[in-house]
Each structure stands twice: as structure tokens, then as C-alpha cells.
Amino acid sequence: MSYAVDFHTVSTVGLESSPVTDALAGLRANEARYFKNKYDHTFTVEPAADAQSTVDWVSGILKDERDIVIASPVLEATEFEVDGIRMAYLFYESGLSINVMYTLADGGKRAVGFKLSDGMDVPEELGAFKFARQKSKLAGTIRGSYFVIKGEH
Structure with missing residues (x-):
């Protein structure tokens, strides 16, 4: 059952097993x-x-x-395309969110x-990653990092 995320009223639906349920719901929102x-x-x-x-x-x-395998189970996922960019998000039980931004045109980000x-x-x-901090009214303090994709996927 898919779920449209409401960022006006933050819900923990689907994320209840996370030890940081409220923060992960805020991050998703x-x-x-x-x-x-x-x-x-x-x-x-x-x-x-x-x-x-x-x-x-x-x-x-x-x-x-990067030879990375995440140990935490994935709770939710989404994939869609906007402005010629294929986007995917995974939300993990640990509170981690991973997103992939994959421009479909050659030479894109x-x-x-x-x-x-x-x-x-x-x-x-x-x-091994350095994480920068950002404040969010919905999610508190979010720490983020990234790496550039070199190959074709």
C-alpha cells in the first residue's frame, strides 16, 4: 500500500519500528x-x-x-522521475535515508x-564520510553527506 507523505501533519506510518521514529518521519516529511x-x-x-x-x-x-552494504533493514522506498532526473529514496529502520539523483541525460549530475x-x-x-549539519523545522538537525556516481547504472 503506497502512502502520500503529508508534510503539514507529520505521520510515523510505516516507520514505527525505528528507534528514532519521530525524527525519521520528520526527515521523510x-x-x-x-x-x-x-x-x-x-x-x-x-x-x-x-x-x-x-x-x-x-x-x-x-x-x-563504494562497496557499501547497509546493515539496517529498509522500511520504505520510492522512485520517480522529475525534470529528467530519476530519483530514488530508501528509508531505513536505523533512521538513515539514502537518495539517488540520477540525471537521465548523458553528462548530467x-x-x-x-x-x-x-x-x-x-x-x-x-x-569514512564527513557529515554536514542542517536545521529543519520538520526533522530537527539533519546530518548529510554524498558521493558522486562514476559508473552507469
């Missing part, structure tokens, strides 16, 4: 607000079990590009972004 304001796109997520191809695509990029929910530790798998 923060992303929904961004895509609604910038692209007029309704950010819709579904349980990871119903989005296995998206989970596999993102996991494959992490493994191929392609990157993987990591965002840590307020209250979670940096996962061991991402210990």
Missing part, C-alpha cells in the same frame, strides 16, 4: 516538502517489500561504487546522498 515546493511532485512511499526493484537498484549502486535522522549515530558502513 522534509523530503516531501522539498519535492512539492520545487517540482509540484507528491512524494509517495511504499513498503520496501513492494519496491524491491528500487531497493536493489540503490543497493547495487552503493555496492558497485549523478550522486548518492545520505541523511541521518536526529538522534541516530553514524552507521559503521558510512564512517
Whole structure:
């Protein structure tokens, strides 16, 4: 069952098993607000079990590009296209959010972004990354990092 994320009334639906449920829900709502304001796109997520191809695509990029395998289970995922960019998001039980921005045109920007929910530790798998902080009314303090995708996926 897919779920359109409401950024006016933050809901923890689908994220209840996370130890940082409220912060992760705020992070998800923060992303929904961004895509609604910038692209007029309704950010819709579904349980990871119903989005296995998206989970596999993102996991494959992490493994191929940086040999990263995330230990935490994926709770929800989404994939969509806006302005010629293929976007994918995975929300993990630990409070981690991973997004892939993959411009479809050759020579466009392609990157993987990591965002840590307020209250979670940096996962061991991402210990090599430096995380910048940003404040969000919906999510508290978000720590983020990224890397550029070099290969074709």
C-alpha cells in the first residue's frame, strides 16, 4: 500500500519500528516538502517489500561504487522521475535515508546522498564520510553527506 507523505501533519506510518521514529518521519516529511515546493511532485512511499526493484537498484549502486552494504533493514522506498532526473529514496529502520539523483541525460549530475535522522549515530558502513549539519523545522538537525556516481547504472 503506497502512502502520500503529508508534510503539514507529520505521520510515523510505516516507520514505527525505528528507534528514532519521530525524527525519521520528520526527515521523510522534509523530503516531501522539498519535492512539492520545487517540482509540484507528491512524494509517495511504499513498503520496501513492494519496491524491491528500487531497493536493489540503490543497493547495487552503493555496492558497485563504494562497496557499501547497509546493515539496517529498509522500511520504505520510492522512485520517480522529475525534470529528467530519476530519483530514488530508501528509508531505513536505523533512521538513515539514502537518495539517488540520477540525471537521465548523458553528462548530467549523478550522486548518492545520505541523511541521518536526529538522534541516530553514524552507521559503521558510512564512517569514512564527513557529515554536514542542517536545521529543519520538520526533522530537527539533519546530518548529510554524498558521493558522486562514476559508473552507469
